[in-house]
Amino acid sequence: MSVRNKGKKVALLVAAVTVLAVFIGTGAQRRCSAQGANDYESIELFTDVLAIVKKSYVEEVDTKKIIYGAINGMLTSLDPHSSFMPPEMYKEMKIETKGxxxxxxxxxxxxxxxxxxxxxxxxxxxxxxxxxxxxxxxxxxxxxxxxxxxxxxxxxxxxxxxxxxxxxxxxxxxxxxxxxxxxxxxxxVKSVKYKTLDDGFGYVRVAQFQEKTDEDLAKALNTLRQDNGGSLRGLVLDLRNDPGGLLDQAVRVAEHFIDEGQLIVYTEGREKESKMRFNSRKGTKEPSYPIVVLINSGSASASEIVAGALQDHKRAVIMGTQSFGKGSVQTIIPLSDNSGLRLTTARYYTPSGRSIQAKGITPDITVERLDLPATEKKEGAHLREKDLENHFETADGKDVPAEKKEEKLPAYKSDEQVKGDYQILRALDLLKGWEIFKKVSKAP
Structure with a gap:
């Protein structure tokens, strides 16, 4: 065999291996071996349209701009939470999670x-x-x-x-x-705010789940204990209008109140990496004082994970109105040009196996905001996951239980913000009533 012919065979072999590697890599990424032919036809259609636009559109086009637009259109057709982030937006997103x-x-x-x-x-x-x-x-x-x-x-x-x-x-x-x-x-965005509502009764507001929410919560609880003689008699955990944030921070917040080894949340998706279980880890736990968690239609995602876990483990009473109902997990995937992909990869489930997707967390005690205008108290004024275009239904398909109505109870004195917030006052009522009931039940 001549050197020349040998060189040709080597070159052909290298080319064949390269093509094989490309097809294997592409197939692995698409996970579509059974429908490969149809997928390639669709991709060919896309490239045909791109070529026609580049050649015949009335003005010269920016290829990257229309590719970005096509990717974004593809993702928004899936569900309301999947999206494409150009480099500038991806950079902003990473900054935003830091608060x-x-x-x-x-x-x-x-x-x-x-x-x-x-x-x-x-x-x-x-x-x-x-x-x-x-x-x-x-x-x-x-x-x-x-x-x-x-x-x-x-x-x-x-x-x-x-x-x-x-x-x-x-x-x-x-x-x-x-x-x-x-x-x-x-x-x-200050993730955690806190105050003492009354002697021994603390209030913690989590506005958004960011990188340091767990640390901030630990500091808040420690300060509240110090301010109240070393211990708390009860806690109001306010998750109203908390749009969510980082999944790991939701788990860590719940860990403060849930015993070691108990399940907090689990996720189910198509890929192995999407099937995860999060149990409460070893660490400092809060004493078993009573907790009331406040939620409303603006409580979504990570805040619903916390509320659902505390409700399932009967660690807290959930009060307020039906939550948003975002029961899906988005994975952030960095791309080669410093852009990013936000893709829905799994549904999450509360410890008892509830999917809240398009349903939300139903409070144990429904309490409306009395200080809102009448137009905002109407059912149609509350935007929830089920109202969004392309939302997917919950896996079990069960209906949301009907909301219960509660009557007004007397309010306790506190600062101006608390006195104007009926839901906080009701939560404080419940904590104080809880303590009184325990005393009465122990009486001879």
């Missing part, structure tokens, strides 16, 4: 093609201006939001501190849309 970013302070989604507020973040420009859950954002400055993507909307609302933006809002009860002039600020 600091520039903008207005609003959690948003798409409902019926309209940009809709899930909840404003406390102590932000949006919150102070009176933006509310369920508000429809019709315009951002002069740009209409009809069919605008969430990523585009976020990009338009983010910006340097001190710059201005006008949101045009429609809300049930308004005769016409209302403009809200806002000034952007550096949003420093």
């Amino acid at each position: 600091s970013f520039g903008g207005l302070g609003i959690e948003i989604t798409i409902k019926d093609g309209l940009l809709t507020v899930i909840s404003p973040i406390e102590d932000t420009p949006a919150f102070k201006a009176g933006i509310k859950a369920g508000d429809q954002i019709l315009k951002i400055d002069d740009k209409f939001t009809k069919d605008m993507t969430i990523m585009d909307a976020v990009k338009r609302m983010r910006g340097p501190k001190g710059t201005k933006v006008v949101l045009t809002i429609f809300r049930e009860g308004l005769d016409k849309p209302k403009e809200f002039p806002l000034v952007r600020d550096v949003i420093q």
Whole structure:
């Protein structure tokens, strides 16, 4: 055999191995060996359209821009929470989980093609201006939001501190849309806030589950104990309007109140990596004082994990209104050009096996906010997962139990914020009544 022919055979062998590796890699990524032919036909269709657009569109196109748009369209067709993040947005997302970013302070989604507020973040420009859950954002400055993507909307609302933006809002009860002039600020989301409600009774508010929420909660509980003679008689854990955040932080927050070895949450997905169980680990646990957890329609995802775990283990009484119902897990996947993929990869289940997807956590005691306008107390004013386009149903398909109604009880004295918050007052009522009942039951 000549050297030349031998060289050709080696080259062909290398080429064959390379092609084989590409096809094996592609097949492994797509997990679609059974439907490979159909998938390749679809990909071919996509490349044909891309070639036609590049060749025949009236103006020269930016290939990366239309590829990004195609990827985003593909993901948003799946469910309301899967999305594509261009490099700039991906960078912002990583900053946001640390609790600091520039903008207005609003959690948003798409409902019926309209940009809709899930909840404003406390102590932000949006919150102070009176933006509310369920508000429809019709315009951002002069740009209409009809069919605008969430990523585009976020990009338009983010910006340097001190710059201005006008949101045009429609809300049930308004005769016409209302403009809200806002000034952007550096949003420093304080994950945990706390105070003493009454002698021995603590209050902890978790606004969002961030990288240091567990640490902040531990410090808050320790301070509350010190402020109350070394121990607590009861705790109100406020998860209202908490849109969620990091799964591991939800688990760690629940661990403070759940005994070692007990299940907190488990996830189920198509891939092995999506099937996980999270049990309470060894560590410092809170004493078995009574706990009331407050939730509402703005309590989503990680906050529902905590509420569901404490409810299933009968460690707390859940009070308030039906939660949002986001029972899915999103995995953040970095891509080669510094962009990112937010993909729904699993459903999560409470310890008893409940999927809350599109259902939410049903409170043990339903208590409405009496300080809200009548229009916001209507059922239609509460935006939940089941209202979102392309949401998927819960696995068991069971209906949500009907909400129970409660009568008003006397309120205790406290600071101005607490005196104006009927749900906190009811929670404090329950904790005090719990303690009185224990004393009465032990009496001879």
